[in-house]
Amino acid sequence: MDGNQNHGEAEPAIVVEGLHKRYGQKIAVDDVGLRVERGEIFGILGANGAGKTTTVETIAGLHRAGRHDRGTVRVLGLDPQRDRAALRQVLGVQLQDARLHDALTVDELIGLYRSFYPHPRPAAELVGLVGLEEQRSVRFDKLSGGQQQRLSIALALTGRPRVVILDELTTGLDPKSRRQMWATVEQLRDEGSTILLVSHAMEEVERLCDRVALLDAGRVLATGTPAALVAEAGAADLDEAFVALTGKHAEEEEAA
Numbered sequence: 001m002d003g004n005q006n007h008g009e010a011e012p013a014i015v016v017e018g019l020h021k022r023y024g025q026k027i028a029v030d031d032v033g034l035r036v037e038r039g040e041i042f043g044i045l046g047a048n049g050a051g052k053t054t055t056v057e058t059i060a061g062l063h064r065a066g067r068h069d070r071g072t073v074r075v076l077g078l079d080p081q082r083d084r085a086a087l088r089q090v091l092g093v094q095l096q097d098a099r100l101h102d103a104l105t106v107d108e109l110i111g112l113y114r115s116f117y118p119h120p121r122p123a124a125e126l127v128g129l130v131g132l133e134e135q136r137s138v139r140f141d142k143l144s145g146g147q148q149q150r151l152s153i154a155l156a157l158t159g160r161p162r163v164v165i166l167d168e169l170t171t172g173l174d175p176k177s178r179r180q181m182w183a184t185v186e187q188l189r190d191e192g193s194t195i196l197l198v199s200h201a202m203e204e205v206e207r208l209c210d211r212v213a214l215l216d217a218g219r220v221l222a223t224g225t226p227a228a229l230v231a232e233a234g235a236a237d238l239d240e241a242f243v244a245l246t247g248k249h250a251e252e253e254e255a256a
């Protein structure tokens with residue numbers, strides 16, 4: 001495929017074809033293909049170790065391809081390896097365990113990130129999106145884990161990205177913060193952004209995602225709307241569909 005071909009606005013937000021990624025002998029991603037349309041909230045669902053984070057980190061250009069790695073990734077037509085600078089301007093990424101400078105305050109970190117973009121969101125809007133209005137002068141290392149996570153989400157949104165990757169958006173957040181993050185994601189979609197959401201929280205995926213790819217052992221087992229996956233599995237809900245399609249239990253014990 002010629003990555004220089006420009007298909008204009010009709011082109012999907014994210015295209016992944018034949019993606020393979022190994023860590024040494026460990027095959028983490030095994031021929032993954034995804035197509036995320038513009039304006040969608042697209043979920044990547046899977047158990048621990050399914051290859052979700054490796055897939056989205058590759059989409060974000062964070063993995064250099066090794067000898068056995070192959071596949072094509074395009075984000076708004078950009079190649080994440082070749083077009084790194086251009087990608088930074090259109091993609092916002094919140095990753096698991098983001099490490100930020102401990103000694104900087106919320107406002108200082110937001111100011112730093114705002115300096116990276118020509119038209120950043122105002123700082124007040126960013127803290128409002130994630131409910132950190134009261135913590136603006138608090139140092140990063142004095143924030144709670146959930147507050148640090150919410151800050152990393154705000155930082156991912158600083159440059160008004162057209163595509164946003166959120167890895168474990170609400171893991172570890174309290175119910176109020178979780179609902180606030182869900183509302184923020186819906187607001188981003190309403191503004192026209194495309195969101196790629198990694199999760200193993202069925203409720204979150206069922207509530208937020210337009211479509212979902214179910215990953216297991218580095219492979220895509222099924223792709224579709226949450227309702228279609230439930231129907232395909234002959235299940236009552238997404239939790240049950242997950243078990244039926246992967247043969248694995250999701251988060252809690254399952255009786256019969």
Ligand SMILES: Nc1ncnc2c1ncn2[C@@H]1O[C@H](COP(=O)(O)OP(=O)(O)OP(=O)(O)O)[C@@H](O)[C@H]1O
Nearest residue numbers: 023026027028046047048049050051052053054055
């Ligand atoms: N840096 C690494 N070195 C070696 N193996 C790795 C590395 N990162 C991930 N793996 C392995 O690759 C596989 C896929 O990991 P990945 O983190 O992509 O899965 P995941 O679906 O995001 O899991 P989780 O839900 O636990 O975050 C796992 O078996 C994991 O142990």
